[in-house]
Amino acid sequence: MDLERVQTTLKQFVRDWSKEGASERNTCYQPIIDEVLKNFSPEHCEPDKIQVLVPGSGLGRLAFEIASKGYSCQGNEFSLFMLIASHFVLNKCNQKEMYSLYPWIHQVENNLTPQHQMQMISFPDVNPSELLRPSAANFTMAAGDFLEIYTKAEEWDCVATCFFIDCANNIVDFIDKIHYILKPGGLWINLGPLLYHYSNIPGEFSIEPAYSTVREVIAGVGFEMEKEETNLKTTYGQNPNSMLQYEYNSVFFVCRKVKLET
Template identity: 50%
Template sequence: MNGDLANEEKKHFFRIINAYRYYRIYSIKRLEKGKKFFDTLPMYQQKWIPTFSSTYEDMLTAINANNQFITQIIKHSKHVFQNGYDYFDKRYKNEVIKDLHYQIPSQFDMEKVDSTVKQFFRDWSLEGKLERDISYTPILIDLQLLFKEDTFQEISILIPGCGLGRLVYEIAKLGFTAQGNEWSLFMLLASNFILNNCKTINAYQIHPWLHQYTNNYQTTQQTAHIAIPDVNPSDIPENSNFSMSAGDFLEIYTEENAWDSVITCFFVDTAHNILDYFETIQKILKPGGYWINFGPLLYHYADMPNETSIELSYEQIKIAIIKMGFKLIKEKCNIQTGYAQNPKSMLQYLYNCVYFIAQKPK
């Protein structure tokens, strides 16, 4: 590995670890901000909200519970890399940690920590089942229809942008050879913990909506807890082939005709150039292989300063994939779903998603 590239990778790793470690400080600072303002209110107004102090204590308790869970993610992060934590030599590690000790993580990084905690709601809680059923169930049903059951173990399926890995787990549980791919190190550290270190159902309690200070019907909604995982992540057939890869989808997957199916669930709109994703999918699919897609077109880089992005309509996308040679064999539009959405919030974001199956020519 190029020396400069290796150093950048090390810095990135410890930057993410630093953001996770800063979670408690960050959360308490936000909580204290509200309390300090409340303390400046006239005493007669403070008396109108007699539960403010008890709510503050409940928030502190929830912050500490989340932090204990995040500490477990950090503790097991050394297993993410093939060569272990010692992949980062001790001298370099100590120097970087010393530097980061004086750096406050960016708001962007702290929002990533928060969104990762929310992702546990979506992927690994009983309460997130409704979201999963809308997104994952059609995929799981169609996979079983597209391939013969006695060949499942021979069928290789790739799921890029797999987040915390629940869809990969469900596909592997059916007996397929399944590999998840994820670029975000926030997600990779978290998925490593839940997939490789959680052997008991409902082993942890976390508070996914702790940082949602607005649109709460009741104060208890903000501190509500969920139990994770709702299943045992190691509960898959012994002969299952279940793996995860870290890195950029476009850079890692270059082998032609390698996969029987590629599944993109809430993924294709994470590209700078969505057409690059389509080309890679076409290249790595075996002749006759299936591309299954579910999701909206949020386009993560749209309108971001100093970032390039091409934003195509679904109509344009259909034209493009047909011109590329794909055959659209199934399509359903306007499927409403949220994404890591607080079901009790006064504000609901819903996507009208599209689901399609496209086949590469034989």
């Protein structure tokens, strides 16, 4: 089990911090970043006063990109493996492509050539310390369970989730929590599939509602949908040279917490 987590973390280095992962980041992260910039335009607000939370932040690239635009951003991650790796990249890498690894070395099937299995990638593709220096005070990472560590109501202006909400045993709990911690009029931006990570794990409680049902729950707790796209082609930690390719038809939506009339 731990070996699988290590392998997943290695692939996350590719997705978040290598030039080889640029295509995935452009598909999965850029739509979210664009919506943050659109809804909290530096021309109409002070970015450092806008509080953005990124739960399930993995190795921190999405949160890093939002913070580098001047917003006050916090990434949240539960996995110890991801936390160690993100800390290493964000705090110990002070130049581009300092380190190299072989993320596909354990992939023994679907290789066209031996060289594909032994392909090296270098990271990070940018210098995190250089890009964050002007706004370093506005970027933090928080370790812990999303449902447990965020207890203050109406604290965040924006919550950005990418390949995250299906990581819950009960997706309704995540939706309720996001609504609870957002300020009235706050924005929730989400992109990803509904893989439901606990659905096939023996002994784990899990519910797996269809997206149409999830959408009804989102409206029911007090969100108003402002933008919605389905069948958005996305990948996650994909080996571009593999003979087997997985692709998600993800959903991308932007919804706003309804302000209650007084």
